[in-house]
Amino acid sequence: MNYIIHILIILQIxxxxxxxxxxxxxxxxxxxxxxxxFYGTGAYLTTLLMVDKGLNFFTxxxxxxxxxxxxxxxxxxxxxxxxxxxxxxxxxIALQIxxxxxxxxxxxxxxxxxxxxxxxxxxxxxxxxxxxLQFFFLALFFTSVTIVFFYWFAKTPLCKLLECTRDxxxxxxxxxxxxxxxxxxxxxxxVVFATVAGALYATYMSYIDPTSFTLDESILILTIxxxxxxxxxxxxxxxxxxxxxxxxxxxxxxxxxSISANARMIIYAMILILxxxxxxxxxxxxxxxxx
Amino acid sequence: MINGLLLALVALGFHIIFxxxxxxxxxxxxxxxxGVYFFxxxxxxxxxxxxxxxxxxxxxxxGVLIEWSVYKPLLKKSSNENIALxxxxxxxxIIINIIALLFGNETKILDxxxxxxxxxxxxxxxxxxxxxxxxxxxxxxxxxxxxxxxGYGLKIRAISDNPILARVMGIKTQNIxxxxxxxxxxxxxxxxxxKGFDTGIDPYxxxxxxxxxxxxxxxxxxxxxxxTILASMMLAIIQNFTEFFLSAQWKDTVTFTILxxxxxWRTEGILHFNVRVDEx
Numbered sequence: 001m002n003y004i005i006h007i008l009i010i011l012q013i014x015x016x017x018x019x020x021x022x023x024x025x026x027x028x029x030x031x032x033x034x035x036x037x038f039y040g041t042g043a044y045l046t047t048l049l050m051v052d053k054g055l056n057f058f059t060x061x062x063x064x065x066x067x068x069x070x071x072x073x074x075x076x077x078x079x080x081x082x083x084x085x086x087x088x089x090x091x092x093i094a095l096q097i098x099x100x101x102x103x104x105x106x107x108x109x110x111x112x113x114x115x116x117x118x119x120x121x122x123x124x125x126x127x128x129x130x131x132x133l134q135f136f137f138l139a140l141f142f143t144s145v146t147i148v149f150f151y152w153f154a155k156t157p158l159c160k161l162l163e164c165t166r167d168x169x170x171x172x173x174x175x176x177x178x179x180x181x182x183x184x185x186x187x188x189x190x191v192v193f194a195t196v197a198g199a200l201y202a203t204y205m206s207y208i209d210p211t212s213f214t215l216d217e218s219i220l221i222l223t224i225x226x227x228x229x230x231x232x233x234x235x236x237x238x239x240x241x242x243x244x245x246x247x248x249x250x251x252x253x254x255x256x257x258s259i260s261a262n263a264r265m266i267i268y269a270m271i272l273i274l275x276x277x278x279x280x281x282x283x284x285x286x287x288x289x290x291x
Numbered sequence: 292m293i294n295g296l297l298l299a300l301v302a303l304g305f306h307i308i309f310x311x312x313x314x315x316x317x318x319x320x321x322x323x324x325x326g327v328y329f330f331x332x333x334x335x336x337x338x339x340x341x342x343x344x345x346x347x348x349x350x351x352x353x354g355v356l357i358e359w360s361v362y363k364p365l366l367k368k369s370s371n372e373n374i375a376l377x378x379x380x381x382x383x384x385i386i387i388n389i390i391a392l393l394f395g396n397e398t399k400i401l402d403x404x405x406x407x408x409x410x411x412x413x414x415x416x417x418x419x420x421x422x423x424x425x426x427x428x429x430x431x432x433x434x435x436x437x438x439x440x441x442g443y444g445l446k447i448r449a450i451s452d453n454p455i456l457a458r459v460m461g462i463k464t465q466n467i468x469x470x471x472x473x474x475x476x477x478x479x480x481x482x483x484x485x486k487g488f489d490t491g492i493d494p495y496x497x498x499x500x501x502x503x504x505x506x507x508x509x510x511x512x513x514x515x516x517x518x519t520i521l522a523s524m525m526l527a528i529i530q531n532f533t534e535f536f537l538s539a540q541w542k543d544t545v546t547f548t549i550l551x552x553x554x555x556w557r558t559e560g561i562l563h564f565n566v567r568v569d570e571x
Contacts, residue, residue, distance in 0.1 A: 031373050082555055086315060086372050090509065091554055093502070094547035101544025215498075219380060226377060262388040269384035276378050277364055 005132040009204055011244040012143040013197050018224045018236035019150050020193030025222070026230025027159060028186040029166025030080055032092035034072075035221045037099035038191050040213025041068050042198025044103060044110060047119050047208055057122035057203060065195045073191045077184040096215050103210045115209025122203050135204055142196055151233055153189075162186050223272050229283050238283060243268070295527030296427040297482045299520045302504040302511075303434055304478030306519045309508055310451040311471045313372050317379040318357055319479055319504070320497030321386030326350040326480030327487040328390050328494075343484060347477055354476030355469045357382055363465070383497070391494045423485045430481055431520065437474075438516065447471055499543065506550045 021035045045064035049055045055063070072095075079091045103110050110116070122129045122138060129135045153159055164172045165182045172179050202208050220243070228239020246267065250260045275283070301323065308316045329349045334342030361378050438444035446467050449457040458464050482500075483492065507526055511518030526546065533545045 079551070079555075086376065087509075087554055089373060089376065090315075090505070091551055094550045094554075097502070097543050097547045098551070101541060101547075105540050105544070219384075222377075259392055262392045265388040266385050266392075269381040269388070273361060273378050273381040273385075276374055276381070277361075 002132050005136050007244060007248060009132070009136055009139050009200075011240060012139040013201050013204075014221070014224065014240040014244055015143055015237050016146045016193055016197040016200070017221050018228065018240045019146055019233070020190045020197070021221055022225050022230050022236045023150065023153075023162075024186055024190040025225060026232075026235075027154075027166065028162045028183060030183065030187070031085075031089050031222075032076070033089060033215065033218045033222060034076065034092040034096040034099070035190075035194060036213045036215070036217035037096045038068065038072050038194035039198045039201070039217070039221075040099065040103065040210070041072055042191075042195030043202040043208050043213070044116075044198075045195070046199040047116050047202045048109070050120055050203075051116060051118070057120075057199070058124065061196065061199045064199065065192050068191050068195045069188050073184065073188045076187050077180065080183045080187070081180045093215065093218075096218050100210055100214055103213070110210070113209060113211075115207055117207045119202050119206045119208070121206070129203075139200055139204070142200060146193055146196070147233060147237075154232070158182075158185065220268075223268060227268075227271055227275050227283065229281055231281075235283065242271075294531065295524040296431070297423060297486055298500070298503055298507060298527050299431060299523035300427055300478050300482035300485075301500055302507040302519050302523050303431065303516065304475035304482075305501065305504040306508045306511075306516060307438070307447060307451075307471050308475040309505075311447050312362070312450075312468055313375075314362055315372065315376040315379060315505070316472075316475070317376065317498075317501055318382040318386065319475065320499075320501030321383045322350050322353050322357075322476045322497075323479040323483040323500060324390060324492060324494055324497040325353060325386055326476075327483045327492045328394055330484060330487070331394070346484065347480055350476040350480035351473040354472035354474075358468055358472040363468075383501075387494050387497065394494070420489060422488065426481070426485055430478070434474075434478060435516065443467070443470060502543075503546060506546055509550060510553045 017035060017039060021032075024030050024032060042064055045067055046057075046060045049060035049063055050057060053060075075095065076092070079095070080088055083091050104112055106112070121135070127134075129138045161172070161177060162182050162185070164175075164177075165179050165186075169179045172182070201212070224239035224243050225236045226239075227242060228237065229235030247260060247264050250264060301319070305316060305319050308314060308319070326346045326349060330342050330346040333345050337345065361382055362375060365375055365378060438447065446457070446462050447470070449460070449462060450464050450467055454464055457467075486492070503526065507522045508519055510526070511520070511522035526549070529545065529549070530542050533541050537545075
């Protein structure tokens with residue numbers, strides 16, 4: 001039973017990540033490979049605020065979101081304003097790698113490769129989310145909030161303006177709007193939810209180290225939304241489902257663990273190439289992915 | 292310096308692929324690694340020299356195969372460069388994981404003998420590094436001659452300038468694309484073999500060198516081969532200084548900080564000369 005709950009919690013973390021990246025890449029058209037940097041910054045900030053400053057989970061999460069927006073969203077928006085298409089994607093790869101280098105090497109703050117153990121569980125009004133089942137409901141709460149938020153957000157006029165940023169920036173400028181502002185809004189919302197996912201991951205695992213937030217992780221999250229499809233809710237959710245359930249399915253066909261990690265990546269990359277080739281908007285996506 | 296030469300080899304291969312086909316070829320790193328593993332696999336049967344020839348041929352075929360199976364269909368659909376980037380990532384992941392499945396994840400060393408080193412004053416050079424110097428320089432020179440002097444080189448430059456016009460002029464662009472991919476792969480695998488004899492190889496080392504090569508191509512400017520070579524040297528020297536003064540872990544961070552700075556400051560690269568508008 002705990003095994004199923006564990007899978008469901010991981011699934012929910014990936015759903016939150018995929019949905020938040022979907023806003024940036026699907027709606028606003030900024031193909032980026034630095035989601036793991038956002039996610040990792042969120043995880044580290046929450047952890048440090050909880051462990052070193054002894055704050056409550058929710059206070060820490062709130063502060064982490066603010067700091068993360070100030071850090072990552074500002075930098076990414078600046079890059080997005082200056083660079084286009086391939087060069088922006090490349091710059092986000094650079095950002096991701098710089099992030100990893102800083103976290104790995106700034107040992108006095110992040111303890112570098114040793115990671116931070118013993119992260120306390122979240123606590124609300126005397127209830128500690130200790131058992132997996134309790135944590136499952138906490139994650140379920142955040143996931144539902146995320147899904148409802150994006151469902152609502154897709155209908156707002158603001159979201160239409162984000163789509164306009166993707167489709168025709170010049171036209172947006174003609175209308176008297178500033179594209180940079182909308183990019184900032186979009187990236188900030190992405191950062192907010194990535195921070196939530198990071199905080200959930202850190203407190204659930206109660207241990208984090210830099211290797212959870214590498215470029216590979218960013219590639220995987222991007223793969224999730226490309227396979228599932230972008231621009232709506234069902235796409236990223238189904239992508240996350242495929243990503244999380246595939247290794248479990250492989251386990252049931254008695255594939256040994258030593259090769260299943262590699263086999264999983266091969267299958268996943270195959271799916272990716274085929275999807276990009278034959279169905280560029282993913283399984284359920286509304287839009288074709290573009291620069 | 293020698294690291295710079297090897298990086299220049301990989302980067303030149305990356306450069307012609309990037310400039311001729313506008314594809315950000317991350318699978319280049321896959322070929323880099325695959326060539327060495329192919330050598331590891333064949334050389335016990337056929338000997339070192341023949342193994343090298345075989346693995347170079349293998350890399351050529353692999354490059355052509357990737358173009359034929361993945362990029363060509365995308366070109367037909369006139370997809371955008373980001374799609375190609377994503378497919379390329381997919382190809383890279385597949386190659387790397389197949390290698391990891393077959394050979395395991397750990398570092399492999401090509402040459403187990405203890406190497407005597409030459410001492411020139413205060414500089415110590417190992418035997419493989421001498422080979423690297425001996426092979427890398429002529430390879431770079433040959434490559435430049437091929438691009439700058441021969442008819443194929445002219446055609447490659449033509450399709451990087453304007454593929455449709457090149458086609459109108461009767462150049463078989465698809466064949467040239469195959470040649471570009473094959474040639475680029477040969478450059479990658481020669482660098483990989485030279486590197487492999489010195490420090491060994493593991494399946495995941497391809498990504499770092501491809502990204503470095505990409506950084507070098509961007510920094511050097513995608514219109515100048517000399518810029519690429521110059522930038523490789525500079526980047527290798529900076530990386531070595533970083534390893535010396537800070538630590539090896541900071542290497543990638545420094546590389547990519549430079550990339551961001553160059554992207555923001557001069558997107559077209561450091562060695563770019565503005566052409567008159569009517570020449571564009």
